[in-house]
Amino acid sequence: MSTSSVPNSSPSAAERELQDRFVRENLRRVFALIYRIVGNVADAQDLTQDTFIKALQRKDQLKDGDKSAQWLGRVASNTAIDFLRRKARVNFTEIDSLPEPLPDPSERRADEEMLRAEEAAYLDHCLEALSVRERTALVLRDVEDLPASEVAAILGCSPATVRSHIANARTKFRAIYEQRKEAQ
Amino acid sequence: MKHLDESQIALASRGDLSGFANLRARLHLTFCKTCRDRVAEYRQDQQRVKSAVAAFELPRSMKWDELEAEMFGNIRLGLEVEEIHRDAGQVSPVVVQHEAMSWRGLAAAGAMTAIVITGWFLTGPGAQSYLRHGPSAIAQVRSGAVVLRGDEHGVGLENRGTGLMLRNVSAPAGRFEVSLDGSVRASAVDQDSGQVTVSQVYVE
Ligand SMILES: [Zn+2]
Numbered sequence: 188m189s190t191s192s193v194p195n196s197s198p199s200a201a202e203r204e205l206q207d208r209f210v211r212e213n214l215r216r217v218f219a220l221i222y223r224i225v226g227n228v229a230d231a232q233d234l235t236q237d238t239f240i241k242a243l244q245r246k247d248q249l250k251d252g253d254k255s256a257q258w259l260g261r262v263a264s265n266t267a268i269d270f271l272r273r274k275a276r277v278n279f280t281e282i283d284s285l286p287e288p289l290p291d292p293s294e295r296r297a298d299e300e301m302l303r304a305e306e307a308a309y310l311d312h313c314l315e316a317l318s319v320r321e322r323t324a325l326v327l328r329d330v331e332d333l334p335a336s337e338v339a340a341i342l343g344c345s346p347a348t349v350r351s352h353i354a355n356a357r358t359k360f361r362a363i364y365e366q367r368k369e370a371q
Numbered sequence: 372m373k374h375l376d377e378s379q380i381a382l383a384s385r386g387d388l389s390g391f392a393n394l395r396a397r398l399h400l401t402f403c404k405t406c407r408d409r410v411a412e413y414r415q416d417q418q419r420v421k422s423a424v425a426a427f428e429l430p431r432s433m434k435w436d437e438l439e440a441e442m443f444g445n446i447r448l449g450l451e452v453e454e455i456h457r458d459a460g461q462v463s464p465v466v467v468q469h470e471a472m473s474w475r476g477l478a479a480a481g482a483m484t485a486i487v488i489t490g491w492f493l494t495g496p497g498a499q500s501y502l503r504h505g506p507s508a509i510a511q512v513r514s515g516a517v518v519l520r521g522d523e524h525g526v527g528l529e530n531r532g533t534g535l536m537l538r539n540v541s542a543p544a545g546r547f548e549v550s551l552d553g554s555v556r557a558s559a560v561d562q563d564s565g566q567v568t569v570s571q572v573y574v575e
Pocket residue numbers: 373374375399403404405406407
């Protein structure tokens with residue numbers, strides 16, 4: 188096969204391969220994070236795509252593997268929370284007055300108990316019992332490992348408020364998790 | 372001895388208490404096994420939360436592999452749209468801010484592109500003639516009997532007497548790309564709407 192091409196300013200094949208690898212390595216994690224925050228697949232898909240497109244244009248941020256993965260988590264969280272803010276057209280502190288986005292009960296409940304491990308289903312149940320801001324704070328702190336001060340900055344609230352969200356989220360999760368153990 | 376309350380335990384489990392409360396909790400934990408055990412349970416919860424988030428479940432009608440492939444393709448497309456916008460000198464730092472073309476719009480345009488390709492391929496003698504006699508190719512790939520080419524009007528494919536041509540209707544193609552895996556791609560930006568059309572043809 189012979190090939191000819193005109194020059195343009197697109198990234199080199201090597202750059203493109205790096206980009207593709209970066210996406211492959213992080214796509215599932217970023218989607219999972221955003222899905223947990225916004226609670227539905229269609230929005231999570233759009234926001235995941237937007238996150239990578241934003242991130243991949245910042246080549247300077249992508250050099251160090253671990254650091255860039257964590258930075259990507261921040262971009263993803265910010266993208267998801269900006270979206271919730273815009274959607275709500277209220278401050279994040281008022282987002283809890285919105286209907287809870289998780290889960291899509293009609294689609295997810297029917298036979299999920301059969302389809303998946305009971306433990307996993309119960310963990311989902313524990314997370315879903317949290318308010319949006321509690322769950323978001325918990326995910327950013329305990330899954331993305333962001334410091335509490337940074338979680339506060341992303342959520343646009345004070346460090347004291349964010350500590351209260353995190354504490355409430357952890358104690359609620361704990362209490363609901365324990366309920367099941369007692370029921371068994 | 373007064374134990375730490377539930378919030379303090381929850382926060383102490385990851386060092387999230389501040390200032391004096393943090394010092395007091397650490398001191399208490401050094402000599403209180405009861406509270407240390409409670410902290411350990413919260414640390415286990417953190418692992419549980421991590422695994423619950425990682426093992427998200429999609430609605431039953433959806434498959435992760437398909438969603439992943441779709442997102443992968445859209446990200447690639449989105450990046451190319453950004454590059455084209457930059458090449459065209461438009462100020463458009465990220466596609467999400469470009470409301471004229473939403474993701475759903477892009478996805479719909481992608482679907483239409485696929486349909487157009489199929490239609491032309493089935494009824495394409497005109498395309499074949501165009502490929503033979505039209506403007507000279509800017510980029511071309513030949514693989515056996517199959518020729519892929521791109522010129523100022525779009526991208527096309529000719530295969531054993533049948534051809535297809537996918538034209539960029541709104542604007543001359545701004546960029547061409549021909550790859551060794553047998554694809555030709557042309558992209559164009561409509562100067563008025565800023566809409567980007569990406570046409571792509573593969574040899575299977
Ligand atoms: Zn104690």
